[in-house]
Amino acid sequence: MSEFPNRVDGLEVNEVSDGYIVYQPEQDRVHYLNHTAALVFELCNGENAAAEIPELLREAYDLGSAPAAEVKDCLERFRNEGIIRSAS
Amino acid sequence: MGELVRSFGLLGVRVRLETDDAELAARLDYLAQSSRQDFPVRRELGLDAVRRGRGFDLREDGERVERVPHADAAAERLYARAYAAALAELEDHFALHAGLGSWHGRRFLAVGPSGAGKTTLLVRSLLTGGQVEGDELVYVRGADATALPRRLRVKEPGLARVSELATEIRRMPCLVDAEGKRVWALDPTECGYGWHIRTGPVEAIFYLERSTAAGAEVVSCPRVEMARRVMSQCAPPRSGRRDWIGEIAALLDGARCYILRASTPEAAASAAEAALATWESAMGGE
Numbered sequence: 001m002s003e004f005p006n007r008v009d010g011l012e013v014n015e016v017s018d019g020y021i022v023y024q025p026e027q028d029r030v031h032y033l034n035h036t037a038a039l040v041f042e043l044c045n046g047e048n049a050a051a052e053i054p055e056l057l058r059e060a061y062d063l064g065s066a067p068a069a070e071v072k073d074c075l076e077r078f079r080n081e082g083i084i085r086s087a088s
Numbered sequence: 089m090g091e092l093v094r095s096f097g098l099l100g101v102r103v104r105l106e107t108d109d110a111e112l113a114a115r116l117d118y119l120a121q122s123s124r125q126d127f128p129v130r131r132e133l134g135l136d137a138v139r140r141g142r143g144f145d146l147r148e149d150g151e152r153v154e155r156v157p158h159a160d161a162a163a164e165r166l167y168a169r170a171y172a173a174a175l176a177e178l179e180d181h182f183a184l185h186a187g188l189g190s191w192h193g194r195r196f197l198a199v200g201p202s203g204a205g206k207t208t209l210l211v212r213s214l215l216t217g218g219q220v221e222g223d224e225l226v227y228v229r230g231a232d233a234t235a236l237p238r239r240l241r242v243k244e245p246g247l248a249r250v251s252e253l254a255t256e257i258r259r260m261p262c263l264v265d266a267e268g269k270r271v272w273a274l275d276p277t278e279c280g281y282g283w284h285i286r287t288g289p290v291e292a293i294f295y296l297e298r299s300t301a302a303g304a305e306v307v308s309c310p311r312v313e314m315a316r317r318v319m320s321q322c323a324p325p326r327s328g329r330r331d332w333i334g335e336i337a338a339l340l341d342g343a344r345c346y347i348l349r350a351s352t353p354e355a356a357a358s359a360a361e362a363a364l365a366t367w368e369s370a371m372g373g374e
Contacts, residue, residue, distance in 0.1 A: 012330075014337040019312035023333045030333065032316045 005053075005075060005084045006046035022083060031081060036061075040074045044084045050075060094120035098174035098237055102129045105166065106136035112144065115163035118261040118273045119170065123221075123237050123283040133173050137162045171236075175326075178234070181227035182332045185321040188226050188235040188290070191218040192364045195288065197226060197233065197343075199321050200296035207240055208353035209296070209360060211250045211274065214281050216361060221285050231338040234287045239273035247272070249353050253279055292367075293318070293340065294348040294360055304350035304359035311337075314345040 012023040020033040020041065033041055039060060043053050053075070054066035078084040093105045093113050105120065107113050137144045144162040146154040148169060156162045187198040187206040191213050198206045207223040214220060222235025243265070247254050256279045262272045276283040295309065295317045309317075315336055325332050346363060350356035 012333060014334040016311040016315065016337045016341050018310045021312065021315050021333060021337050025330065030319060032312045034310065034312050 003050045003086045004046050004048065005044040005050055005078070005086050007041065007044050008083055008085055011083060024081075024083060027082065029081070031083060036070075037074055040071060041078065041083070044075075044078065046087060050086075096120050096122065097125045097127070097129070098170055099125060099234070100127045100130040100177045101170070101174045102132045103170045103173075104132070104134045105170075106134070107138070107144075107162075109137065109139045109144070109159065112137055112139075112159045112162050114261075115159055115263075116166065118239070118263060119163070119167050121237060121239050121275050121283075122277045123275075123285045125237060125285045126287070130177065131173065133170065135166050135169055137166060174237075175227075178227045178229075179327040180325050180329055181229045181234075182325050182335065183323040184226045184228055184233075184318065185224070185323075186226045187223040188221040188233060189213050189218055190221075191216075191361055192367075194291045194364045194367065195233075196292040196294060196360070196364065197290050198294050198296060198348075198360070199318055201321065204296040204298065205350070205353035205356050206296060207242060208246050208249045209294075209357045211240060211242065211253065212354065212357035213361065214276060214279070215250075215252055218361070219282060219284065220276055221283075228335060228339055230335055231289050231342050232287045233290050233339070235285050237285050239275050242272045242274050244269040244271070246353070289342050290339070291343055292364060293343045293345045294363075295346070296356060297347060297349045299349040299351050301349070302351055304348065304352075304355035306359050306363040307347045307349070309345040309347045311340040311345055314340055317347075 010025060014021040019035050020038040022031040022033060040053060043056055054068040054071045057071060058066040093107055093116050095104045105116055134149050136147050143155055143157045145152055146156060146162060146165055154165055156165055187210045189196060189210045198209050200206055210220045210223050222238060223240045224238060225236040227234045242257050247257060257272050257274055260272045260274055260278060262270050265271050293314060295314060318336060348356055348360055350359060
C-alpha cells in the first residue's frame with residue numbers, strides 16, 4: 001500500500017531565501033527547514049507517494065542517485081514533529 | 089514643587105522628571121539620555137518624586153501613584169513607569185535581545201545572550217567612525233528595527249576593553265549591580281559622539297559566539313540557521329499577535345547574516361568592522 005504524505009492544516013509557513021520557518025500554533029513550536037527539507041515538505045501534498053519523493057529530489061538537484069535514506073529520515077522527522085500526516 | 093531634573097525623549101513620549109531630593113536626582117541621571125529620536129511626540133509624561141520621611145511619594149501627571157521606601161526604589165519605579173509609557177506604543181512589536189548600530193554606512197544588529205560582547209562591540213565601533221543606537225533591546229515590526237533608547241551599560245570588567253574611552257565613561261552615572269560590580273551608563277553624546285535612534289531595516293545581522301580559538305572569524309550563516317539563533321533571543325509581541333514569525337523571515341531576508349566567533353570582544357569588533365568595510369568595497373561603494 002502506498003503512502004501519500006500531506007502537510008497538516010494550520011501551519012504557518014514563512015519562506016526565507018534558503019528554507020522555511022514553519023510555525024505550528026497548536027504546539028507553539030517552530031521548525032527550521034533548510035532548502036532540501038523545504039522541498040521535501042513541499043512535495044508532501046497528498047499527491048506524491050512517499051516512494052516517489054527521492055526520485056523527485058534527484059531530478060530537482062540533478063543528483064547521481066535518489067537520496068532514499070535521507071528522504072526517509074526527513075519524512076520520519078516530519079511525522080514525529082506532527083507537521084505531516086500520511087494517507088494511504 | 090522641586091527642581092526640574094531632566095526632560096528627554098523616549099520614542100513617542102516626552103518624559104519630564106522632577107524631584108526635591110538630591111540623592112534621588114543623582115540616581116535619575118542614570119535614566120536621562122540625550123539621543124536624537126525621529127518619533128513624533130504623542131504623549132507628555134510628568135513623573136515626580138517627593139521626599140516623605142525616609143521614603144518618597146511618586147506622582148504621574150500630578151496624581152499620586154505609589155509610595156516607595158527609599159531612593160533606589162524610587163529610581164527603579166520611575167524608570168519602570170517611563171519605559172512602560174514608551175513601550176505602550178510598541179505592543180505589536182517583537183523584542184530582540186540585541187544591539188543596533190551602523191558602521192561604514194551599514195546598519196547592523198549584534199545578537200547574542202548576555203555577556204556575548206554586544207556592548208563592547210558597539211562602544212568600540214564609536215572609536216572608528218561607527219554609530220550606536222542601542223545595546224540591549226531592539227523592537228521589530230515588519231522588517232523595521234528600533235533600538236530601545238537607553239544609555240549603554242558598561243560593566244566594570246568590560247571597561248578595560250574600551251580603555252580609550254575609560255576616562256569619559258568613569259565620569260558618567262554609575263550604579264553598583266547585584267554582584268557588587270560598578271556599571272556605568274554611557275551616553276555617547278557626552279563623549280562627543282552623535283546618538284541618533286531611528287526606525288528602519290538592517291543590512292547585516294551578526295550573531296556573537298565566544299570562541300576559545302585565538303582571534304576572530306566571520307562566517308556567512310544560512311538564514312534558516314540564523315532564524316534558529318535569533319528566535320532564541322526573541323520575545324513575542326505583548327499584544328499576543330501571532331503572525332510575527334513571518335517578520336523574522338522578512339528581517340533576515342533583508343540582511344546579510346553572519347556568525348561572529350571571537351576569543352575577545354575586541355577581536356569581535358575588529359572582525360565585524362572588517363566584514364562591513366569589505367562588503368562596501370566589494371559592492372563598489374554602493
